[in-house]
Amino acid sequence: MVDPMELLRSNLSRVRIPEPTNRIYKQECCLTFETPRSEGGLFIDMNTFLAFGKDSVAWNYEKTGNPVYLHIKQTKKVVPEDRPTKKPTLLAIGVDGGFDNSEPEYEETHNIVILPDYVTLPFPSVELPEKVRLAVDAILMAEGAERKEQVAAWIADKKQRSAYAMNLQQIDNGVIVPPSGWRCAKCDKRDNLWLNLTDGMIQCGRRNWDGTGGNNHAIDHYKETGYPLAVKLGTVTADLEAADVFSYPEDEGVLDPLLAEHLAHFGIDFSSLQKTEMTTAERELDQNTNFDWDRIQESGQEVEPIFGPGYTGLVNLGNSCYMAATMQVVYSTRSFHSRYYRNQSLKMAFEMAPADPTVDLNMQLTKLAHGLLSGKYSMPALEKDDTANAASTTASAKQEGIPPRMFKAVIAASHPEFSTMRQQDALEFFLHFVDQVERANAGKPELDPARSFKFGIEDRILCSSGKVAYNRRLDYILSLNIPLHEATNKEELEAFHKFKAEKISEGMEVFSDEIVRPRVPLEACLANFSAPEEIHDFYSTALKAKTTAIKSAGLTSFPDYLVLHMRKFVMEEGWVPKKLDVYIDVPDIIDISHMRSKGLQLGEELLPDGVPGGEVESNMPVPNEDIVSQLVSMGFNHLHCQKAAIKTSNAGVEEAMNWLLSHMDDPDIDFPISQEAQGAEAFLSSVDQSKVDTLISFGFTEEIARKALKASGSDIEKATDWIFNNPEASVPSDMDATTSNTASDPTSAGLPDGGGRYRLIGIVSHIGTSTQCGHYVAHIFKDGRWVIFNDDKVGASVNPPKDMGYLYFFERLNS
Numbered sequence: 164m165v166d167p168m169e170l171l172r173s174n175l176s177r178v179r180i181p182e183p184t185n186r187i188y189k190q191e192c193c194l195t196f197e198t199p200r201s202e203g204g205l206f207i208d209m210n211t212f213l214a215f216g217k218d219s220v221a222w223n224y225e226k227t228g229n230p231v232y233l234h235i236k237q238t239k240k241v242v243p244e245d246r247p248t249k250k251p252t253l254l255a256i257g258v259d260g261g262f263d264n265s266e267p268e269y270e271e272t273h274n275i276v277i278l279p280d281y282v283t284l285p286f287p288s289v290e291l292p293e294k295v296r297l298a299v300d301a302i303l304m305a306e307g308a309e310r311k312e313q314v315a316a317w318i319a320d321k322k323q324r325s326a327y328a329m330n331l332q333q334i335d336n337g338v339i340v341p342p343s344g345w346r347c348a349k350c351d352k353r354d355n356l357w358l359n360l361t362d363g364m365i366q367c368g369r370r371n372w373d374g375t376g377g378n379n380h381a382i383d384h385y386k387e388t389g390y391p392l393a394v395k396l397g398t399v400t401a402d403l404e405a406a407d408v409f410s411y412p413e414d415e416g417v418l419d420p421l422l423a424e425h426l427a428h429f430g431i432d433f434s435s436l437q438k439t440e441m442t443t444a445e446r447e448l449d450q451n452t453n454f455d456w457d458r459i460q461e462s463g464q465e466v467e468p469i470f471g472p473g474y475t476g477l478v479n480l481g482n483s484c485y486m487a488a489t490m491q492v493v494y495s496t497r498s499f500h501s502r503y504y505r506n507q508s509l510k511m512a513f514e515m516a517p518a519d520p521t522v523d524l525n526m527q528l529t530k531l532a533h534g535l536l537s538g539k540y541s542m543p544a545l546e547k548d549d550t551a552n553a554a555s556t557t558a559s560a561k562q563e564g565i566p567p568r569m570f571k572a573v574i575a576a577s578h579p580e581f582s583t584m585r586q587q588d589a590l591e592f593f594l595h596f597v598d599q600v601e602r603a604n605a606g607k608p609e610l611d612p613a614r615s616f617k618f619g620i621e622d623r624i625l626c627s628s629g630k631v632a633y634n635r636r637l638d639y640i641l642s643l644n645i646p647l648h649e650a651t652n653k654e655e656l657e658a659f660h661k662f663k664a665e666k667i668s669e670g671m672e673v674f675s676d677e678i679v680r681p682r683v684p685l686e687a688c689l690a691n692f693s694a695p696e697e698i699h700d701f702y703s704t705a706l707k708a709k710t711t712a713i714k715s716a717g718l719t720s721f722p723d724y725l726v727l728h729m730r731k732f733v734m735e736e737g738w739v740p741k742k743l744d745v746y747i748d749v750p751d752i753i754d755i756s757h758m759r760s761k762g763l764q765l766g767e768e769l770l771p772d773g774v775p776g777g778e779v780e781s782n783m784p785v786p787n788e789d790i791v792s793q794l795v796s797m798g799f800n801h802l803h804c805q806k807a808a809i810k811t812s813n814a815g816v817e818e819a820m821n822w823l824l825s826h827m828d829d830p831d832i833d834f835p836i837s838q839e840a841q842g843a844e845a846f847l848s849s850v851d852q853s854k855v856d857t858l859i860s861f862g863f864t865e866e867i868a869r870k871a872l873k874a875s876g877s878d879i880e881k882a883t884d885w886i887f888n889n890p891e892a893s894v895p896s897d898m899d900a901t902t903s904n905t906a907s908d909p910t911s912a913g914l915p916d917g918g919g920r921y922r923l924i925g926i927v928s929h930i931g932t933s934t935q936c937g938h939y940v941a942h943i944f945k946d947g948r949w950v951i952f953n954d955d956k957v958g959a960s961v962n963p964p965k966d967m968g969y970l971y972f973f974e975r976l977n978s
Contacts, residue, residue: 167282172292174230174277178209180298181305186521188214189235189307193520194509195219196534196565200269204236206276209298213519222510224278233286233299234276237269273299325410325417327391331360331425338363339430345396349380354440356397357381357409360419361390363429368395369798385411392419397440399426399433466951466958468561472538473945476564476955480571484954485589488941489596490567491952492925492972494535495943496724498615503532524603527570534565541957564955574599589927589939589970590640590728591825597639608913613639616726617914619719621760624698624770626712628705632770633763635719637914640970641692642728642821645745649687655679678744682966685749688729692716693758698812700785704771714812717760720916725755727971730821731929746966749923753973756919787813794819803832854879917975925972928964939969 181187189207191198195216199205203217210229215222224230273286275295284291286299345365346353352367355377359366366384367377381393395407403422410417419425426433473495477487493499512529513520520526534540544563578595597613604611616639624632650656659679666673693716701712731743763769786808793816794804807819807826826832855868871882926942941952942963949960 167277167284168290170277170282171231171275171284171295175292175294177229178231178294178298180294181212181301185212187212187302187305187307188521189302190214191566191568192216192219193569194222194513194526194530196530196540199235199237199271200239204234206232206234207302209233209295209302211518212302213521219509219513221278222513226514230278231295232276232278233302234274234283235271237271240268240270273303275299322416322418325392325408325413325419327410327412328417328419328421331392331421332390333360333425333428334362336362340365342431342436347377347380350378352377354397356395357393358396358429359384359390360392360394360425362388365396382411392417392425394419394422394426395440399431399436401434403433466956466961468543468956468958469950470538470541470543470562470957472541473536474950474957475535475538475541476562476952476957477535478564478566479954480566480568482587483567483571484939485587485592486567486571487954488927488939488952489589489593489970490531491535491941492927492943493593493596494532495925495945496612496615496972496974498612498723499532500536502610502612503529504536509533521569522573522576524573524599527573528600528603531567531570540565562955562957589929593726593970594639594825615723615915616640618722618725619914621717621719621762623715623717623760624701624712625714626701626703626705626770627710628703628770630705630768630770631763640726640728642730643688644691644730645683645743645747646687646691647681647683647743647745649691650681650683651748652679652682656681680744680746682746682748685727685747685753688747689753689755689758696814698814700787700813718755718758719760719762720914721755721759721919721975723915723917723975725921725973725975727973729969729971730817731969747968749965749968749971751923752920752976753923754920759919785809790816790819794823799823802836803827805836806832809836854882917977920976921973922976923965923971924974926963926965926968927970927972928967929969
């Protein structure tokens with residue numbers, strides 16, 4: 164029998180001492196959700212520093228041949244009484260001043276394990292080779308990669324010293340700022356006030372997305388004067404570093420090392436000031452700690468918990484509910500269930516993964532699927548029994564859930580916003596997610612589960628000349644306007660508005676249970692999508708002049724899963740974005756057969772293709788200046804606003820803003836409009852033919868390949884991104900008009916198609932004034948009943964909010 168110590172010495176070449184730059188995983192298995200607290204503990208590969216559970220560590224040995232592992236096992240300590248909790252003062256978890264995670268304490272043991280026979284040596288031990296002792300000490304002392312990512316995302320970005328602080332001009336204009344009683348110099352705002360440190364002007368801050376905040380007077384003052392720095396009054400105290408100082412030219416919060424002197428110039432003694440306003444970080448912290456969870460409980464009561472396969476909750480990583488709600492619905496579809504759970508084992512995914520499985524999307528999609536669907540982690544959490552003096556444990560109605568950290572890191576790698584802990588739009592996340600899945604399955608369409616959501620849309624444009632044009636594009640969602648004039652309870656609404664006016668005139672408030680909201684049938688929203696609409700300033704290639712055209716839309720294919728997005732965010736008076744307070748009556752079964760596009764009809768004549776290159780400049784579409792100016796006033800770039808108006812045919816501010824928000828990252832977003840409108844031959848010339856051929860080998864046409872490479876600086880990867888992000892540009896003009904035979908439609912070829920009858924299977928609903936704040940919850944129809952998924956809480960739904968959804972998921976019924 165081989166001596167364990169000799170066996171270890173013979174494998175010393177496979178042991179590495181980690182460098183400070185190495186990522187060391189020691190909190191969670193890379194392939195499963197096993198942790199050091201799991202029954203088998205965690206095994207850290209002492210060559211790659213990747214962590215594995217007891218079932219998957221053997222797979223790693225088979226794949227890499229690395230035999231030496233540090234085994235970490237944590238067992239719960241007996242604690243006689245609860246530890247007191249402290250109020251957090253820092254936006255962080257488990258650090259001094261941060262959130263107290265209130266978790267029980269654990270005792271940790273370490274061993275060296277040598278595979279394949281699991282030969283074990285205790286650690287610490289003076290008998291171990293020095294290299295092993297140094298390696299283990301370095302692993303244990305290092306902050307885990309999982310932990311680094313978590314804390315880095317939670318702690319607010321550290322402010323940098325402003326480049327304008329040290330030589331800031333201050334005007335001797337005799338301004339003395341009183342210690343209180345401030346108000347905006349241009350309006351009546353008395354909160355969110357900013358003091359310009361050059362001239363002492365006090366003005367209100369920016370208007371927020373949801374209409375709150377200020378009236379933009381402080382930033383308007385900067386645009387007029389160029390005075391760079393302002394401090395938020397109400398945040399200035401003896402702790403000057405905590406004050407909110409903003410640099411307009413640097414466009415971020417900054418540090419002003421000379422703030423005391425700059426304040427003294429206007430007679431401000433900071434040591435005597437009391438704090439009256441939250442800083443930006445504190446407001447974020449307050450939103451995280453004081454969120455009213457009761458608002459999203461059905462009927463204000465706890466629901467009956469459900470456990471088992473398919474009923475696993477997701478731990479909130481800090482405003483990650485948008486991701487949790489979306490992924491719960493996505494993995495309830497047959498396409499994703501089959502691709503990443505039923506037809507792909509964890510071992511299969513690991514064998515196909517690169518050296519580091521934590522950065523492989525296929526691996527992390529499979530890990531998440533098995534975590535959610537296997538039922539292995541869906542069990543009541545153990546919690547302390549407060550009724551007993553002893554530290555006994557009882558099963559809780561709550562489950563611990565699984566933390567999707569590695570999945571979030573991978574899916575967010577190409578999207579900086581999703582890497583943060585800020586709340587995000589569930590719609591934007593869903594579109595980004597299916598786009599990434601499609602790329603990961605490029606060249607294997609039969610394996611791509613994202614295709615089950617994909618469908619074609621056809622726009623028919625009827626020119627006043629009588630000729631027509633057909634434009635086709637692909638999409639994953641059907642975005643619907645909500646026609647409030649189609650409300651079915653108009654009489655009730657009229658009576659309520661009178662009642663509300665009377666209450667307000669009497670100085671009384673309207674209680675929430677008295678509010679009457681419009682009820683709009685989903686059928687009306689679908690009909691609104693297909694209904695003809697006028698396009699003004701349409702350039703007709705037949706008339707060689709601008710005219711009014713009629714546009715109508717239809718679907719060229721019906722997907723396996725139809726996702727409907729309700730456009731609840733509109734412009735209210737003053738062009739402030741507002742969330743519609745409306746109910747949508749959504750039936751369990753819908754039929755969209757009538758929305759099938761007919762294509763080019765017998766007797767219809769197509770509009771001629773574009774205009775000669777020399778005439779492009781003078782005949783290019785002209786943006787509606789009213790739309791542009793309204794968007795610019797909201798803080799968007801002027802060129803981007805012009806493009807948004809043109810791309811949406813000057814349909815309106817809301818349409819332009821929706822286009823703008825979804826195309827901010829386009830590689831050609833900053834290209835001059837005239838460049839976009841150049842003749843095809845000039846615009847698509849001077850592109851490397853070998854790169855064109857490469858894109859053609861991916862299945863794209865030559866015209867689209869050249870256009871994408873031109874828009875992306877001849878970078879193949881960016882060009883591929885451009886094609887996927889610009890589906891309306893990926894249909895050549897000579898393919899814009901086809902017959903009604905969808906099988907020959909190049910935009911719908913190979914996509915799933917079938918009948919138009921669908922059954923509602925999932926709802927993602929949103930609570931809050933905008934998609935950037937609030938909370939998301941999913942309701943899913945499973946096993947003959949509705950189930951609520953609220954982060955790590957999973958239970959039987961009593962009253963699913965079918966009329967309050969933001970995203971609706973429908974499954975096509977078999978004909």
